[in-house]
Amino acid sequence: MTVKIVTDSTADLPASVIEELGINVVPLYVRFGEKIYRDQVDISHDEFYQKLQHGPVHPNTTQPTPQDFTEVYQRLAGEADGIVSVHISSKLSGTFNSAAQGKASVETKCPVEVIDSQVTTMGLGMLAILAAEAARDGKSLSEVVAVINDAIPNIHILFFVDTLKYLQLGGRIGKASALLGSILNVKPMLALKDGELLPAGNVRTRSKGARRLAEFVSSATNIEDIAVIYSTTPDEARALVESLDPIFSKEKITVARLGPVVGVHAGPGTLAVILRGNMPASNEPVAH
Numbered sequence: 001m002t003v004k005i006v007t008d009s010t011a012d013l014p015a016s017v018i019e020e021l022g023i024n025v026v027p028l029y030v031r032f033g034e035k036i037y038r039d040q041v042d043i044s045h046d047e048f049y050q051k052l053q054h055g056p057v058h059p060n061t062t063q064p065t066p067q068d069f070t071e072v073y074q075r076l077a078g079e080a081d082g083i084v085s086v087h088i089s090s091k092l093s094g095t096f097n098s099a100a101q102g103k104a105s106v107e108t109k110c111p112v113e114v115i116d117s118q119v120t121t122m123g124l125g126m127l128a129i130l131a132a133e134a135a136r137d138g139k140s141l142s143e144v145v146a147v148i149n150d151a152i153p154n155i156h157i158l159f160f161v162d163t164l165k166y167l168q169l170g171g172r173i174g175k176a177s178a179l180l181g182s183i184l185n186v187k188p189m190l191a192l193k194d195g196e197l198l199p200a201g202n203v204r205t206r207s208k209g210a211r212r213l214a215e216f217v218s219s220a221t222n223i224e225d226i227a228v229i230y231s232t233t234p235d236e237a238r239a240l241v242e243s244l245d246p247i248f249s250k251e252k253i254t255v256a257r258l259g260p261v262v263g264v265h266a267g268p269g270t271l272a273v274i275l276r277g278n279m280p281a282s283n284e285p286v287a288h
Helices: 015-021 045-054 066-077 095-105 121-136 141-154 165-169 174-181 206-218 234-244 260-266
Strands: 003-008 024-026 029-032 035-038 060-062 082-087 112-116 155-160 187-193 196-203 221-230 254-257 271-278
Touching: 003 066, 003 095, 003 121, 003 141, 015 121, 024 066, 029 260, 045 260, 060 260, 066 082, 066 095, 082 095, 082 121, 082 141, 095 112, 112 141, 121 141, 121 155, 121 221, 121 254, 121 271, 141 155, 141 271, 155 206, 165 260, 187 206, 196 206, 206 234, 206 271, 221 234, 234 254, 234 271
Parallel strands: 003 024, 003 082, 082 112, 221 254
Antiparallel strands: 029 035, 029 060, 155 187, 155 271, 187 196, 221 271
16 A cells, blocks of 8 residues: 655745655745745745845735646655645644645546645644655555544644734735734734634733743643744844754754745744644633
């Protein structure tokens, strides 16, 4: 049984992991005016954030087309007994719908399971890695799907942004719009829960935001995996990893940079922690 794994570029997977596990990544698109870039293919992180902060045009993002997925599925169908395609939350992007449409033309050759991860960035990346490892171990299509579905409820994401400006411009603010009336000079904290962004309070400084992320991790149990994600502040990411070392070995923590598509909406100065484990309901970071 050969099962191939497909995800999208918002997973922010390191290139070494993609290569090692044979994960197939379908890029989303970033548009600056008339110029369109494939996420993490045609534009580097540094070039993107330079354009985002200093360019004359605010970018927008577009999901892959159904044809983009069809081409990948058709390529894989000849060498696979099944394809598992796991993607960014359908409440944040139309990517899942494009994948679902794209599979129609190949299902007679090879079964394709499209899964809404309900998360993004390395939360999605963790699921793609789990799926690829299960496939490598010879698990069947249904078994790989079960691995992902079992893990989804255990992915928890908390982050802070410098400003809600970018989420507002990108139209991805959702229920977090409650934070728009917040006092100035605070850093909004947000959580991703059940596929959508929710407010999780405010902090006054970046250092307090980092401490809040560490407290979030310390409240979890049975932690299987942790990722620290940053957009433009690598030193803060490294410091956060060091602070988490007593809880979870820093050698096992993945540090990744927020890619262009998610970066359009989160903006510079974003710092996030993503964990796979158990989070007591009383410690869920969502403000009610």
